[in-house]
Amino acid sequence: MESRQTQDEHDTLLEVENLTVRFPVKRGGLFRKKQWLHAVDDISFTIKRGETLALVGESGSGKTTAALAVARLVNAHAGHVHLNNQDFLALDDEQLRTARAGLQFIFQDPYSSLNPRLKAEAIVREPLESLKSSNRQNSGASDANTSQDHDRIVDELFEAVGLRPEQKKLFPHQFSGGQRQRIGIARALATEPALIICDEPVSALDVAVQAQILNLLRKLQTDRNLTYLFISHDLGVVQHMCDTIAVMYMGKIVEYADRLSLFNNPQHPYTAALLSAVPSVDRNRRSKFKRILIPGDMPDAINPPPGCRFSSRCPAAQPACEESQPELTAKKSGHLVACHLVSETGESPIHFKR
Ligand SMILES: Nc1ncnc2c1ncn2[C@@H]1O[C@H](COP(=O)(O)OP(=O)(O)OP(=O)(O)O)[C@@H](O)[C@H]1O
Ligand code: SF4
């Protein structure tokens, strides 16, 4: 038992516990008082080395804020983040500078996230240079040797992401959207990070290019044993991309399960609605699911509805749903679900079969 626990600890790369982020907002007139927008509200998840966890949810559900808080690019109000068994939120500025090299982002818009004044090779090289300057005091290597090492790493990364050597000398505007995202991926890989956070990495791309980039991310993961936190508003994008899925709604995780189980047996009404919107090439799935429409928009995150936050839009809502907030609880099916009406065995209040 003890060795099993040790093994689990060894396998876990990222552990996020009770992470909470809130932003101060001011509303009203003369006597306005400070209010809080609860962007991320008490969420927990883990990612094993070499695996992918997808955070999925509509716009404004708190996916990016959660990722930024993990990387300490926004302050967490509460919670813990352990990366590589290191208490990430407790690092001082000096330690954080070095530790950040172990965590890289791939962003949605590969154009605005790449410096337009730098050539592609300099963009990919930049994280290596930053890491070098943080490590300079400890390093015995001469700058000439380091520079040659960086040249070699940049060449290797260009090849790994499917860019040609002569493209190193081009500027971002001389690339297509898909090629720009390849530069962003090469840059993210440069420091051999333990964790890569992909924030909607294909949302800005054409469907055909999306598939190429997703295939590339999968291949790189296999070749280099990469670990991804993969953010998307679209369950369709993550269906071939992740091991585990956490569905978020208004800052909360409402369902957490392994990918196959979640796709075959979604239990939270919100997950079911998201899944019903995924176009499928699988005829069996198409006949099994019908589209579940979610009326209206997500409510105001400053004054969330009482009880279940999804109650104002949920097709299965009962009056009791507004009385108390459902806890995320383990069902016999292995899912964690936050819904008063999902049974202990994991039976959903939404019926999928036509
Ligand atoms: N710096 C900030 N100040 C105030 N509110 C913020 C800030 N950043 C995000 N928010 C709010 O926090 C909530 C979560 O936003 P977030 O960007 O994390 O959502 P998201 O799930 O990534 O959405 P999208 O799919 O649009 O990227 C939203 O209500 C947003 O308006
Ligand atoms: S608790 Fe009620 S309102 Fe909330 S998701 Fe479940 S059925 Fe819908």
Ligand SMILES: [Mg+2]
């Ligand atoms: Mg976002």
